[in-house]
Amino acid sequence: RKEVEQDPGPFNVPEGATVAFNCTYSNSASQSFFWYRQDCRKEPKLLMSVYSSGNEDGRFTAQLNRASQYISLLIRDSKLSDSATYLCVVNGANAGKSTFGDGTTLTVKP
Amino acid sequence: DTGVSQDPRHKITKRGQNVTFRCDPISEHNRLYWYRQTLGQGPEFLTYFQNEAQLEKSRLLSDRFSAERPKGSFSTLEIQRTEQGDSAMYLCASSFTGANVLTFGAGSRLTVL
Numbered sequence: 615r616k617e618v619e620q621d622p623g624p625f626n627v628p629e630g631a632t633v634a635f636n637c638t639y640s641n642s643a644s645q646s647f648f649w650y651r652q653d654c655r656k657e658p659k660l661l662m663s664v665y666s667s668g669n670e671d672g673r674f675t676a677q678l679n680r681a682s683q684y685i686s687l688l689i690r691d692s693k694l695s696d697s698a699t700y701l702c703v704v705n706g707a708n709a710g711k712s713t714f715g716d717g718t719t720l721t722v723k724p
Numbered sequence: 725d726t727g728v729s730q731d732p733r734h735k736i737t738k739r740g741q742n743v744t745f746r747c748d749p750i751s752e753h754n755r756l757y758w759y760r761q762t763l764g765q766g767p768e769f770l771t772y773f774q775n776e777a778q779l780e781k782s783r784l785l786s787d788r789f790s791a792e793r794p795k796g797s798f799s800t801l802e803i804q805r806t807e808q809g810d811s812a813m814y815l816c817a818s819s820f821t822g823a824n825v826l827t828f829g830a831g832s833r834l835t836v837l
Contacts, residue, residue, distance in 0.1 A: 618766075646824045657815060657828035658767065701766050705824045710780055712757070712826055714766035 617641060618704050620715035628723055631692045635718045637685040637702030647678055648703040649687050652717065658701055661687075692722045728829035730816050736835045737806055744802045745832040749818030756799050757826060758791055759815040767815055773799060774821060806836045 620637045627633050639647075647664035662669065664676040664685055675688040685702055702715040729748040737743050749756045754775050759767035770789065771781045775796040788806075793799040803810055813833050817826035 622764075648825070657830055658826075659828070660825055663825070710772060710774075711769050712824065713769065714759075716764070716766040 615640060616715070617713045618702055618715040620702050620718050622716060622718060624719040624721055626721045626723060627692055629692055629694060631722075632688065632690045633692060633720060634689075635687045635700055635702075635720075637687075637715055639683050639685070639702075639704045639713075641704070641706060642683060644683075644704045644706055646705040647676075647685050648705075648712075649674075649676060649685075650701040650703055650714070652699045652701055654698075658714075661700070689720075692720075694722050694724065696720060697722045728816055728818055728827055730814075730829035730832050732832055733830065734833045734835075736837065738837050739808060740805055742802065742804045743806060743834060744800050745814050745816075745834075746798060746800050747816030747829060748798045749816070750827060751797075752820070753818035753827070754796070754821055755819045756793055757817040757819070758799070758801050759817065761813045761815055761831075762811075770801070803834075806834075808836050810834060811836045 618639050649661040650658040651661045652658040662671050662676055664678045666678050668677045673690045677686045699717040699719045701717045704713050731746045757772040758770040761767045769782050771791050773793040776793050788804045791801045813831045815828050815831045817828045819826050
């Protein structure tokens with residue numbers, strides 16, 4: 615079983631739709647959590663950190679459920695420019711290594 | 725500072741040859757990471773440094789792979805006796821200690837024929 619698991623998708627949604635991605639992690643000692651975005655043939659870039667209380671950044675909302683070891687990302691009012699692969703990232707207790715999921719691919723269509 | 729730089733961006737080599745990649749991190753960052761990514765997969769951790777000390781190395785990394793960061797600034801990743809399975813994008817990232825937020829370079833794409 616992988617340490618970080620994501621539904622690979624692809625998710626194909628129309629502009630304006632709301633879409634949610636899920637991620638589960640296996641190490642209960644994990645300390646910090648993130649979502650990264652990766653465009654085709656580009657490097658990953660930080661989208662947002664995920665806090666225990668949940669956090670929002672514009673159209674993006676991230677949630678963490680430590681009891682279920684589950685992270686989510688909600689995108690509201692999808693834009694064409696949101697088309698990308700979204701990577702779930704988990705850091706262990708020593709905060710050294712970041713473990714990436716395999717990503718969920720989103721395509722937003724006109 | 726223009727971010728994390730990697731060189732070369734593309735490398736094509738024949739099986740059995742050695743290759744070396746270089747990474748120049750953001751100058752203020754004391755942590756440097758190497759990841760490998762293949763199509764359809766997320767970045768796979770290889771190793772990381774804090775200053776010049778190599779603190780962790782993936783158990784998946786064979787003895788053909790070695791990384792150095794001799795002065796705590798730039799780093800090199802060498803692959804000896806390359807195999808076709810080594811074909812991938814090699815990503816370097818850097819961060820502040822404890823920040824856990826990684827800034828990636830554009831990567832070095834390796835093709836082994």
